[in-house]
Amino acid sequence: xxxESVLDVRCKCGGRLKRSATEVEFFGIDFGTKKADVCTKCxxxxxxxxxxxxxxAEVKRRGLFGLERRGRxxxxxxxxxxxxxxxxxxxxxxKRDLPIVIYPSEPRKLVVELEG
Ligand SMILES: [Zn+2]
Numbered sequence: 001x002x003x004e005s006v007l008d009v010r011c012k013c014g015g016r017l018k019r020s021a022t023e024v025e026f027f028g029i030d031f032g033t034k035k036a037d038v039c040t041k042c043x044x045x046x047x048x049x050x051x052x053x054x055x056x057a058e059v060k061r062r063g064l065f066g067l068e069r070r071g072r073x074x075x076x077x078x079x080x081x082x083x084x085x086x087x088x089x090x091x092x093x094x095k096r097d098l099p100i101v102i103y104p105s106e107p108r109k110l111v112v113e114l115e116g
Contacts, residue, residue: 007037015041026055029062067091082110 007017017037022045024031037046047055067088074081084094092114099115 006040009037011039011042011044011046013039013042013044015039017046024051024055026059029055029059031055031058 005019007019009017011017016039018040019035020038021033022036022038024034024036024047034047034051036048036051038044039046067085069085069088071083071085074083088094094114101113101115103111105111
C-alpha cells in the first residue's frame with residue numbers, strides 16, 4: 001500500500017481527494033501525523049468520522065473544549081485570587097456566590113468543582 005492514493009471522491013470545489021498523511025491540529029492540540037483525505041485542488045482536509053471521534057474524545061479527556069486560557073494569580077487581602085475568564089464562566093454557567101469546592105489533585109494541578 002502506498003501512503004498516497006487518489007480517491008474516486010470529489011471535494012465540494014470539484015477537485016479530487018487524495019489520501020495523505022497530514023499534520024493534524026485540533027483545538028490547539030497537536031495530534032501528530034494522521035491520515036486524511038486532502039483535496040488536490042484547494043487543499044481542504046477531510047478527516048474520517050473515526051478520526052474525528054478520536055480527536056473529540058481526546059479534547060474531552062483533556063477538558064479543554066477550546067477554552068484554555070492563561071492568567072495570573074492575584075492577591076486580595078491574605079488570599080490569592082484566580083480570575084475565571086468570561087468564556088469559561090459562561091460555558092460552565094458560573095455566577096457570583098455559586099458554592100465551590102477547591103482542592104489540589106496533583107502537585108501542579110488545582111481542581112474547582114461547582115456545586116449547586
Ligand atoms: Zn477542494
